[in-house]
Amino acid sequence: xxxxxxxxxxxxxxxxxxxxxxxxxxxxxxxxxxxxxxxxxxxxxxxxxxxxxxxxxxxxxxxxxxxxxxxxxxxxxxxxxxxxxxxxxxxxxxxxxxxxxxxxxxxxxxxxxxxxxxxxxxxxxxxxxxxxxxxxxxxxxxxxxxxxxxxxxxxxxxxxxxxxxxxxxxxxxxxxxxxxxxxxxxxxxxxxxxxxxxxxxxxxxxxxxxxxxxxxxxxxxxxxxxxxxxxxxxxxxxxxxxxxxxxxxxxxxxxxxxxxxxxxxxxxxxxxxxxxxxxxxxxxxxxxxxxxxxxxxxxxxxxxxxxxxxxxxxx
Amino acid sequence: xxxxxxxxxxxxxxxxxxxxxxxxxxxxxxxxxxxxxxxxxxxxxxxxxxxxxxxxxxxxxxxxxxxxxxxxxxxxxxxxxxxxxxxxxxxxxxxxxxxxxxxxxxxxxxxxxxxxxxxxxxxxxxxxxxxxxxxxxxxxxxxxxxxxxxxxxxxxxxxxxxxxxxxxxxxxxxxxxxxxxxxxxxxxxxxxxxxxxxxxxxxxxxxxxxxxxxxxxxxxxxxxxxxxxxxxxxxxxxxxxxxxxxxxxxxxxxxxxxxxxxxxxxxxxxxxxxxxxxxxxxxxxxxxxxxxxxxxxxxxxxxxxxxxxxxxxxxxxxxxxxxxxxxxxxxxxxxxxxxxxxxxxxxxxxxxxxxxxxxxxxxxxxxxxxxxxxxxxxxxxxxxxxxxxxxxxxxxxxxxxxxxxxxxxxxxxxxxxxxxxxxxxxxxxxxxxxxxxxxxxxxxxxxxxxxxxxxxxxxxxxxxxxxxxxxxxxxxxxxxxxxxxxxxxxxxxxx
Numbered sequence: 136x137x138x139x140x141x142x143x144x145x146x147x148x149x150x151x152x153x154x155x156x157x158x159x160x161x162x163x164x165x166x167x168x169x170x171x172x173x174x175x176x177x178x179x180x181x182x183x184x185x186x187x188x189x190x191x192x193x194x195x196x197x198x199x200x201x202x203x204x205x206x207x208x209x210x211x212x213x214x215x216x217x218x219x220x221x222x223x224x225x226x227x228x229x230x231x232x233x234x235x236x237x238x239x240x241x242x243x244x245x246x247x248x249x250x251x252x253x254x255x256x257x258x259x260x261x262x263x264x265x266x267x268x269x270x271x272x273x274x275x276x277x278x279x280x281x282x283x284x285x286x287x288x289x290x291x292x293x294x295x296x297x298x299x300x301x302x303x304x305x306x307x308x309x310x311x312x313x314x315x316x317x318x319x320x321x322x323x324x325x326x327x328x329x330x331x332x333x334x335x336x337x338x339x340x341x342x343x344x345x346x347x348x349x350x351x352x353x354x355x356x357x358x359x360x361x362x363x364x365x366x367x368x369x370x371x372x373x374x375x376x377x378x379x380x381x382x383x384x385x386x387x388x389x390x391x392x393x394x395x396x397x398x399x400x401x402x403x404x405x406x407x408x409x410x411x412x413x414x415x416x417x418x419x420x421x422x423x424x425x426x427x428x429x430x431x432x433x434x435x436x437x438x439x440x441x442x443x444x445x446x447x448x449x450x
Numbered sequence: 451x452x453x454x455x456x457x458x459x460x461x462x463x464x465x466x467x468x469x470x471x472x473x474x475x476x477x478x479x480x481x482x483x484x485x486x487x488x489x490x491x492x493x494x495x496x497x498x499x500x501x502x503x504x505x506x507x508x509x510x511x512x513x514x515x516x517x518x519x520x521x522x523x524x525x526x527x528x529x530x531x532x533x534x535x536x537x538x539x540x541x542x543x544x545x546x547x548x549x550x551x552x553x554x555x556x557x558x559x560x561x562x563x564x565x566x567x568x569x570x571x572x573x574x575x576x577x578x579x580x581x582x583x584x585x586x587x588x589x590x591x592x593x594x595x596x597x598x599x600x601x602x603x604x605x606x607x608x609x610x611x612x613x614x615x616x617x618x619x620x621x622x623x624x625x626x627x628x629x630x631x632x633x634x635x636x637x638x639x640x641x642x643x644x645x646x647x648x649x650x651x652x653x654x655x656x657x658x659x660x661x662x663x664x665x666x667x668x669x670x671x672x673x674x675x676x677x678x679x680x681x682x683x684x685x686x687x688x689x690x691x692x693x694x695x696x697x698x699x700x701x702x703x704x705x706x707x708x709x710x711x712x713x714x715x716x717x718x719x720x721x722x723x724x725x726x727x728x729x730x731x732x733x734x735x736x737x738x739x740x741x742x743x744x745x746x747x748x749x750x751x752x753x754x755x756x757x758x759x760x761x762x763x764x765x766x767x768x769x770x771x772x773x774x775x776x777x778x779x780x781x782x783x784x785x786x787x788x789x790x791x792x793x794x795x796x797x798x799x800x801x802x803x804x805x806x807x808x809x810x811x812x813x814x815x816x817x818x819x820x821x822x823x824x825x826x827x828x829x830x831x832x833x834x835x836x837x838x839x840x841x842x843x844x845x846x847x848x849x850x851x852x853x854x855x856x857x858x859x860x861x862x863x864x865x866x867x868x869x870x871x872x873x874x875x876x877x878x879x880x881x882x883x884x885x886x887x888x889x890x891x892x893x894x895x896x897x898x899x900x901x902x903x904x905x906x907x908x909x910x911x912x913x914x915x916x917x918x919x920x921x922x923x924x925x926x927x928x929x930x931x932x933x934x935x936x937x938x939x940x941x942x943x944x945x
Contacts, residue, residue, distance in 0.1 A: 167833025168841075173489065174575040175497025176840060177854065185571045217489035218642065219626045228642060284673060291681040299677035301667060302644060397669045397678070399643025407643070410803075411489060412833040 139440055147433045154425045155207075159200050162418050168192075169216045169412040190216050203418065212419040217411045222419045225404060232302055233393075233400040236316050236323070237385035241378065243324035244331055251328070252335025252374075257362060259340060267332065274329025283322035283395045290318060300396035319396045323389055327381050334377050338370040345369075383431070387424045477943040478662040480924070482936055483675065483684040485691050487643065487668035490626035493612040494567055497575040499853070499934035502612035503688060504646055504666050506935040509550075510615035510631035513541055513560065513594075514606050520764065520855070520932035522610045526555065526632060527594075536601030536886050543592045547655045549618045550636045557588040563616045564596075576613040603886045607856065612933065634659050634939050644668065648938070660926075660942040672805075679705070679919055686920040686927065688936055691805070693751040699919050708918035710929035711764045714851035715757060716806055718814060718909030721845055723869040726795055733906035735785035736847075737775035739821040740814060746912050749809035754912035759899040760858050763913050764930070767895040771903040775910065782821040794822025797846030801827060802835045806914065807849040814849070814909075840867045851914045855933060858895070859883075861902050870907045 170186040171178060187193050191202070206213055212222035255267040291299040303315045342348065343366055351361040390402030397403075401420060408416035488500040493510060507515055507525075515525035524530075527541040547555040566572060568580035582602045587595045598605065608614065621630035629637050634654045638647035646666045650659055667684055669675045672692040678684045679699065690696065699705040718740065726732045746754040755763045758771030786794060801811040808829065815825045825847060830838070839845040845867075852860070862879040864871035875898060882894040903910070916931040926940035 165833075166837045167831070168837055169833075171836045171841065172833045173496050173498070174573070176836070177578060178497065178575050179577050181570065182573060182575070182577050186573050189573070219490050220642070225642065284677075287674075287677045287681070291683075292677060295681065298683045299681035300669065300674050301678075301683060304641065304644075394671045395674050397644075397667070397671065397674050399641060403643055407487065410831055410833065 136440065140437060143433055143436050147429055150429050151426060154429070155204055155422060156200075158418055158421050158425070159203065162414055162421075163196060165412075167412040169414060172412050173217060203415070207419070207422065212423075213415045215408075215413055215416050217408075217413045218416075222416055225416065226401070226420060226423060229399060229401040229404045231305065232316075232398055233386055233389065233402065235312070236320060236389060236398070236400060237382060239313070239316055239320040240323035240327065240385050240389075241382055243320055244328035244381070245378065247324065247328035248331035248335055251332040253339060253362070253367060255332070255336045256339035256343065256366075257358075264336075268336075271329040271332050274326050275333075277326070279322050279326050280391045280395050282325050283319065283392055286318045286322055287395075300398065302398050316398075319389075319392050319398060322395075323385060323392050327385070331374065331377060331381070335370065335374050338373045339366055342366050342370045379431070379435075383424075383428050386427075478660060479664065480661055480686065480938075480941060480943075481665045481667055481684045482686040482688060483667045483669045483678060484688045484936075485668070485670050485675070487670075488646070491629040491637065491640075491646075492625045493615055494563075494617060495573040495575070495626075502934040503936050504648075505629060505631070505633075506612045506615075506933065507633055507937050507939065508635040508648055508664075509629050509633045509637055510612070510617065511633050512609055512611070512615045513543075514610040516610045516855075516933045516935065518928040518930060518932070518937065520930065522606050525610070526560075526616055530606075532886070536603075536884075537598045539596040539598070539605060540589070541594045541596070543594065544655055545592060547632050548653055549621065549632055550630045550651060550653075551618070551621055553618055553620050555616065555618070555632050556591040557594045558591075559616055559618050560594045561586045561588050562619050564614070566617070566622075567614065574613055576611060579608040579611055579614060601884045601886060603883060603891055604856070610933075612935070635664065638663065657939070659939045661938055664938050664941075666936075682921065686918065686924055688918060689931075690917045690919045693753050693805075693917055696751070696753070696917060696919070704922055706920050706922050706924070708916075708920065708927060708929045709753060710916040710918070710931065711755070711762065712853065712914045712916045712931040713762055713855040713857075713933070714853040714914030715760050715762065715857075716754070716810070716849065716851040716911045716914050717760065718911060719845075719848045719850055719868045720908050721843065721847070721868060722871070722907060723843075724846060726789065726791060727797075727846065729789050730906060731785045731789040732791065734775075735782040735789070735821065736818070736823070736909050737906045738778040738782040738785065739818055739823065740775070740909050740911070741777040741817055742772070742911055743777075744817070745810050745813050748813045749806055750912070750915065753915040753917055755915070757910045757913050759903040759910055760852070760861065760908070761895070761899045762855075765856075765895075767892040769896045769899045771899060772910075774903050775906065779817075779821050786822060791822075794824065796824045796826065799825040799827050800835060800839050800845045800848040801829050802832055802848070802850060803829075804851070806851060810911065811849050843867055843869065847909075849911075853914070853934075858898055858902070861898070861907060868908055870902070870905070872901065872905060875901045875905075 170183050170190065170192060174182060174186060203213065215222055215225060251267050255264045258264045287299050290296045297318050298315060301315060303311045305312045348361055348365060351365045389400060390406055393400045393403040405417060405420050484500060484503055486500040488504055489496060489498055491501060491505055493501045493505055511525045513525055513527040514522050517523050526544055526547060528544045529542045531540045543557060549555055564580065564586045567574045568577065568583060582598045582600060583596055584599050585597045589595050617625060618630060634651050634656065635648040636651045638649045640646045648664045650662045669678055675687055675691055676695050679687055696707050700707045720727050720733055722728060742756040746752060756772050757763060758774050761768050786792060799811055799815055801807045811827055815827055818825050839848050859879055860866050861870050862876045878894055878898045878901065882891060885891050885894060918927060920927055923943050925942050925944045928937055
């Protein structure tokens with residue numbers, strides 16, 4: 136087990152090193168100079184040179200790469216070119232919006248998908264199933280920003296139940312904060328719920344055909360009892376895998392929703408930083424997300440190995 | 451029973467209404483939305499207009515300042531004297547002005563600010579504004595003397611820019627995140643990515659503003675901007691990004707639409723050194739191929755004033771030269787044939803992100819196609835545009851709005867990205883810079899406008915309009931944008 140864990144750890148470190156090189160290269164080769172973006176069209180050459188020196192952009196690319204990686208290893212993500220505040224602090228601030236939003240959306244999508252998936256599986260082929268499946272097909276096909284716009288139109292502009300966007304801040308109270316995240320969370324949750332409901336349904340249908348389900352019925356359990364006690368529980372395994380994938384998608388992929396609702400989240404930070412060529416911010420945020428995903432995979436690998444001894448001897 | 455409930459309801463409504471009314475009367479805060487967030491809050495070390503929108507005259511003030519109508523008025527300098535030969539300016543500063551941290555604003559601060567802006571290692575984005583200044587001397591605590599290398603008729607105008615505001619050495623270190631100025635508002639709070647709050651400065655030297663607090667919110671998406679206004683989440687949208695929505699706001703009694711002018715000459719910039727654009731006949735053909743009104747209608751939904759040269763139409767010295775380049779495709783074709791290109795030619799059209807460029811570019815490409823010119827559209831981000839078009843000069847055509855006030859001087863710089871090199875024009879600009887007599891200056895400005903129009907340097911399209919949307923009760927907003935600024939001092943609620 137230890138050998139296996141060490142091997143996985145080595146591969147984790149290698150992946151991160153490769154990722155850092157790729158991220159740095161891809162972002163640095165994009166045309167555009169942060170200094171001339173900040174100083175605009177009337178900047179004089181000496182002014183640009185002074186700013187480049189101040190930002191450390193006059194060093195060679197290799198030098199800057201090692202400065203960046205070295206800084207990160209020491210826990211220093213650098214200082215934003217444009218905002219001039221530490222990148223780690225900016226990320227922390229934005230995570231306070233993005234993380235709760237992702238969790239909120241995930242909770243909503245689970246709350247919608249589970250009953251819908253179970254209902255559809257229990258009524259396979261009947262009108263109820265067809266309705267749910269039709270709705271989920273629509274949910275997958277329609278992009279979440281369209282949902283977002285519809286929600287704003289109905290609940291913010293016409294009914295005035297919510298603000299059209301913006302984040303009130305957690306310092307105004309938990310419920311106020313949650314209230315301002317409600318519409319974006321719903322918009323993010325609906326397409327995810329549609330996917331999850333379909334996975335739930337098909338997974339449950341697979342289980343329903345298993346021998347142990349027949350045994351459960353033979354023991355005298357009703358259809359409903361067998362479904363809940365043995366079916367749903369076993370169907371959850373693939374569903375949980377999807378939920379895990381969805382969480383990282385929600386965390387990193389809510390850029391458009393954050394634009395539509397002008398939320399100060401991680402996605403919007405990356406968006407702003409890319410257009411301003413705030414390279415250090417883009418690099419650090421992307422690296423952090425890669426780190427999160429790779430680490431989660433590493434932990435999952437370990438967990439699999441703990442559960443399934445066969446994996447330890449392989450690779 | 452029913453009667454009573456009706457009465458209860460009525461009194462509840464009345465109570466609600468009176469509560470609303472008293473709230474409205476006391477309303478002393480405002481939420482103003484703008485599209486871009488400032489990267490930081492130091493107007494003296496960046497080009498981002500969003501910085502000036504928040505801080506200009508609100509937090510920071512200069513010796514002189516722009517008023518809403520574009521005129522230059524005294525700011526921290528109460529008055530000034532100009533020597534006979536126009537090279538020595540003596541500014542008398544206002545007495546009793548303090549910075550927000552309580553320190554006194556005096557001649558030393560002025561010297562510090564101007565010397566910092568023009569220093570060798572200065573990060574000022576408009577360093578050229580200070581180019582002619584030889585020395586800045588402190589005469590006494592309230593008197594500053596500027597000596598110029600040669601007369602500069604633009605000096606008072608230049609000092610009104612946001613890049614020339616007065617800052618204090620005591621607070622300069624943290625200016626980017628905690629700006630300390632002399633203005634009517636103090637910096638309150640910045641939730642990055644979301645909003646900036648300013649509070650009234652009770653110690654302000656001038657008239658106290660009505661507003662107690664002002665919040666700037668940053669909404670970049672045009673659809674989100676529309677929703678935020680409609681849901682009344684924000685009270686004002688400074689420069690509304692979607693002109694197509696304006697009729698809807700105009701029809702809604704809850705809102706007012708303010709259409710004004712900006713200093714943005716929107717032009718079809720042409721690479722004057724790249725063949726075939728080095729041939730004036732080709733550039734003239736371009737000018738006649740373009741139908742300005744169709745571009746204004748199609749890209750800006752009718753908002754914008756046609757221009758025939760690089761000058762703002764609201765400026766008294768403006769000369770209407772649109773007739774010089776009237777829409778005439780036949781003439782354009784004839785000119786191309788004369789230049790040896792009867793079959794037309796291929797070129798590139800680089801389009802930065804604003805909708806005037808992206809939408810306008812599609813229309814222009816179609817209009818050019820009519821006379822045989824194939825313009826390949828290349829969409830670029832600003833950072834790319836600066837790198838490849840502006841700095842690299844690797845382009846045929848591009849559309850851009852030149853938003854700096856009074857920037858016709860860029861045509862005197864042969865290395866400027868469109869690379870117009872005319873000794874006649876350079877001579878006129880040199881004369882203009884050393885002339886202080888207003889009538890003579892106006893004549894020279896007219897001369898300069900004619901020269902570039904007759905040389906068809908660029909395709910002159912339209913003056914960008916400022917499209918503001920606000921709640922109906924908001925008063926005192928600037929209608930025009932002589933510079934990027936949201937002057938809070940005169941804003942009040944009228945309900």
